[in-house]
Amino acid sequence: MAAAAPRDEDGADQPSYIDYETFLAPDFAPAAFANALVVATNNPNDSPLDLATPLSRVLFDAQELDSHLDRVLTRSAVPLLQYTQTQNSASKRIVAELDTQIRSLDDSYRQLEKDVIDKHAEADEVRHVALRLWETLRLGRSVGRRLQRKLPRMRLGLHETPSVHRLMPDACSS
Numbered sequence: 480m481a482a483a484a485p486r487d488e489d490g491a492d493q494p495s496y497i498d499y500e501t502f503l504a505p506d507f508a509p510a511a512f513a514n515a516l517v518v519a520t521n522n523p524n525d526s527p528l529d530l531a532t533p534l535s536r537v538l539f540d541a542q543e544l545d546s547h548l549d550r551v552l553t554r555s556a557v558p559l560l561q562y563t564q565t566q567n568s569a570s571k572r573i574v575a576e577l578d579t580q581i582r583s584l585d586d587s588y589r590q591l592e593k594d595v596i597d598k599h600a601e602a603d604e605v606r607h608v609a610l611r612l613w614e615t616l617r618l619g620r621s622v623g624r625r626l627q628r629k630l631p632r633m634r635l636g637l638h639e640t641p642s643v644h645r646l647m648p649d650a651c652s653s
Contacts, residue, residue, distance in 0.1 A: 495547075497544065513533070513537075517530065520536070
């Protein structure tokens with residue numbers, strides 16, 4: 480990533496002693512940079528280590544970067560605001576389109592629910608009714624078969640005349 484030197488109002492490069500490439504390099508290590516700065520500003524033979532000079536340089540660099548950022552942001556305020564406004568408008572259009580699509584999906588789901596889920600519930604209820612009717616029919620046929628076997632005997636007098644309530648338990652057991 481190549482970093483450009485600061486530019487003045489006309490867009491021309493301003494001379495700068497700050498090495499922007501060093502600060503923007505992906506392998507930039509602050510500790511290694513500070514160590515190199517201390518070693519460069521001190522004599523290895525001097526016993527007391529001078530930290531004031533490297534600190535002054537770092538503070539000056541920070542102030543220079545701050546001034547440069549202030550100039551760039553002041554000069555670019557209108558384009559930045561226009562870009563932000565454009566992005567905001569685009570976001571609003573996207574949200575409006577998504578809202579329309581979400582409403583459409585909600586309507587589709589409600590229709591699907593009406594067409595499928597509600598009809599499935601009705602069909603399930605009809606199935607339960609049919610099962611109960613089938614069970615009733617099965618019991619009715621069983622009672623009918625039992626009565627068909629008992630009635631001829633009752634007509635011939637072979638059997639004593641049973642009451643209907645005594646016939647029913649026999650019919651249900653067959």
